[in-house]
Structures are given as C-alpha cells and as structure tokens.
Amino acid sequence: MTALPTVHASDTDPEELITVPRPETRPAAHRLPWATATEPAEPARADGPFEIVVVCRANEARSPLIERLLGAELERLAPGDFRVTSCGTRARVGAGAAHGTLELLRSHGIDAADHRARQLTPAELDDVDLVVTAERSHSDRVLDLAPGLLKRTFTFLELAGLAVHAETGALEGRAFVERAAALRAGLADVDGHRADLDDPVSTVPGAFELLDLRTQDAVFVIARALAGSS
Incomplete structure (x- = not known):
C-alpha cells in the first residue's frame, strides 16, 4: 500500500515537518472511527458558501x-465562496485567542x-461541508455529535496529505472532499500520532513557532485543493 507523502514546510529536521497519516497494521479496535463506522452520511448542501468548521480543544490556539x-x-483564491469558523471540544466560552496565536496571525x-x-455543539455542525480537527480525539467528538459527518471530518494534517496525494485537478469544494474521503477509505489503518497537530499551550519553548x-504549507495545499486551483 502506498504511503501518503510528507508535506515539507522547510529544510528543517524531518520530525518538524508537516506529516500525514501512514498505513500500518493494527487491531481493528485501535483504528480511527472512519475505519469501522457505518452511520448513514448526512447530505451535503448544494448551494450557498462552502461551510468549514475547525475544531481543537479550547478554541484558543490551534x-x-x-x-x-x-x-x-480561501478568500484570496475564491472570494465569497467559503465560510470558515472554529470551536472547541472543551472551550472556555468567550475567551480570546492565545497570545502566541495572536502574535503568529x-x-x-x-x-x-x-x-x-465557542463550544462545539450539534448546532455548530448543522449544514457543514467540512470539519477539520487538530487531533484524532477531536474528530471522535465531532462524530459522537454528528455520525453522519464521517466522510467530511478529517484531521488538519491528514487532509493536507490527502490534498497532495489526491491529484484532484479541476475538483473543488465538495467534489474534493468526496475524493479525499474515497482515498482515505483505502488507507483505513493509520499511524495516528502523525495525524495530530500538537497543542502549543504549556509545552516546550518554540511550540508556537513550530505550530506556525x-x-x-498545509493551509496552502488545502486551500488550493478546495478552491480548485492547480
């Protein structure tokens, strides 16, 4: 089985590069939820802006x-075609963004x-076209609330790798998400830790710089895939 590629952000140490899940053999009990889930998919909307929800733990950093x-x-590539929001699985509702995130932005x-x-709730997932999470545990929580979003929920680094690997060409928006989900279906066993974007808060010095x-590069490849840009 072909491994997904590494998306290089610079010529730094390989452990500090954007990585994506790679196949491995592991018991079914340890597979990610999309390997075994059978819930019916929720229909995607056919009109209006493409809705993306980004999820991490506190909704303050990642x-x-x-x-x-x-x-x-996305606004630069396709003005008005996308709407991106975010929320957290354990948010301190009303808190501002982390200082490190504000500085990076x-x-x-x-x-x-x-x-x-904002707190992740079922209402936040209504009519969503794509859910992008920082970690696999956040994907688990999304699917607890909305099992029908199975084929539209990806970790951030996973989606970046699929965008590189998919060779989507003229595909965009919902067609790209469908292609990414189909590609992932052939890679059900995943080296999970490579799919997670580490929380920079209260970790090692330089964590926010590494997050940036x-x-x-992941933002770049995902945006171009969604907007149908080559």
Missing part, C-alpha cells in the same frame, strides 16, 4: 490559527483580537 489562515487564503497580517472561543511552521 483552531483560531487555522480558521483565520485558511479563511484568508499578526505576523501574517491578520488581526484576530475579536476571536472568542507545520500550519503554513
């Missing part, structure tokens, strides 16, 4: 960063001072 960077790139010319953390490094 998901606001991805939300604003991905939203800005400012370095990209984006002001996120107005960000306020791992995020930039």
Whole structure:
C-alpha cells in the first residue's frame, strides 16, 4: 500500500515537518472511527458558501490559527465562496485567542483580537461541508455529535496529505472532499500520532513557532485543493 507523502514546510529536521497519516497494521479496535463506522452520511448542501468548521480543544490556539489562515487564503483564491469558523471540544466560552496565536496571525497580517472561543455543539455542525480537527480525539467528538459527518471530518494534517496525494485537478469544494474521503477509505489503518497537530499551550519553548511552521504549507495545499486551483 502506498504511503501518503510528507508535506515539507522547510529544510528543517524531518520530525518538524508537516506529516500525514501512514498505513500500518493494527487491531481493528485501535483504528480511527472512519475505519469501522457505518452511520448513514448526512447530505451535503448544494448551494450557498462552502461551510468549514475547525475544531481543537479550547478554541484558543490551534483552531483560531487555522480558521483565520485558511479563511484568508480561501478568500484570496475564491472570494465569497467559503465560510470558515472554529470551536472547541472543551472551550472556555468567550475567551480570546492565545497570545502566541495572536502574535503568529499578526505576523501574517491578520488581526484576530475579536476571536472568542465557542463550544462545539450539534448546532455548530448543522449544514457543514467540512470539519477539520487538530487531533484524532477531536474528530471522535465531532462524530459522537454528528455520525453522519464521517466522510467530511478529517484531521488538519491528514487532509493536507490527502490534498497532495489526491491529484484532484479541476475538483473543488465538495467534489474534493468526496475524493479525499474515497482515498482515505483505502488507507483505513493509520499511524495516528502523525495525524495530530500538537497543542502549543504549556509545552516546550518554540511550540508556537513550530505550530506556525507545520500550519503554513498545509493551509496552502488545502486551500488550493478546495478552491480548485492547480
């Protein structure tokens, strides 16, 4: 089985590059939820902006960063065609973005001072076309609330790898998501830790800089795949 490629952000140490899930043999009990789930899919909307929800734990560091960077790139590529929001599985509702996230976004010319953390609820997942999560555990929570989103829920790094691997060409939006889900179905056994984007809060020095490094190229390839840009 062919492994998904690594998306390089720079010539730094390989462990600090954006990585994507790779197949491996493991018991079914340890597979990610999409390997065994059988719930019927919720129908995707055929009109209106393409709705994306980004999910992390607190909705203060990773998901606001991805939300604003991905939203800005999609708006540049396809003005008005996409709407990106974010929420957290254990949000401190109303809290602002983490200082490190605000600083990273400012370095990209984006002001996120107005960000306020929101809690992940079933209502946040209504009419959504794509859910992007920071970690597999966040995907699990999304699917607990909305099992029908199985084929539209991906970790951020996983989706970036699929975008590179899919060779989608003229596909865009919902067609790209369908292609990514079909491709993932052939890679049911996943080396899970490579799918997670580590929480930079209260971790090692330089964690936010590493988060930025791992995020930039992934945002670029995901946005171009969604917008149908070559």
